[in-house]
Amino acid sequence: MNRLLIIAILIIATPPLFAQNQQPDMATLKADAQKVVSNIRGDKAKSQAYCQINSLGGEIDVAAQARDEQKADTLTKKINDLEKQLGPDYITLFNALNNADQNSKDFQDIMSLFDTLDKSCPR
DSSP: OOHHHHHHHHHHSSSSSTTOOOOOOOOOOHHHHHHHHHHHHHHHHHHHHHHHHHHHHHHHHHHHHHHOHHHHHHHHHHHHHHHHHHHHHHHHHHHHHSOOOOTTTHHHOOOOHHHHHHSSOOO
16 A cells, blocks of 8 residues: 555544654664564554555545545544554554655655565455
8 A cells, every 4th residue: 555645644643743843763763663563563463454454545545536535534534443453653653754754765664664564465
C-alpha cells in the first residue's frame, strides 16, 4: 500500500505528537521503526492486522477515486481500530513521521523497513 496514504490517514485520524515546526530525530525514528517492525513480524495477530491495513488502504484508494466519502470514512475507522492492535509504538512512530521530510533518505529508509512486512502479506 502507498506509504503516503497511510501517513495521510494518520494525519487526519490522530493529532501529531510534535509541534508543527519541530523535525523528529530520524536516528531515533529508525530505531523505533526497527522495533515496531520486529514486534509486528513476531506476533501473528499483529501481522494479520498490518496486512488488513494494507488491504483496506487499497480499498480507500478506490473509494477516494469514486468520491465515496462515506465508504472512505468507514474504512478509515477500521484502519484506526487495526492500528490500535499494532500498539502505541506503531501509532507514535507514524505520528512522528508526519512531521518528517518525506523526501529524505532517512524517511525512505524507514519506509523500506515496512516493505519487508508488505511482502509477507497475502496478495
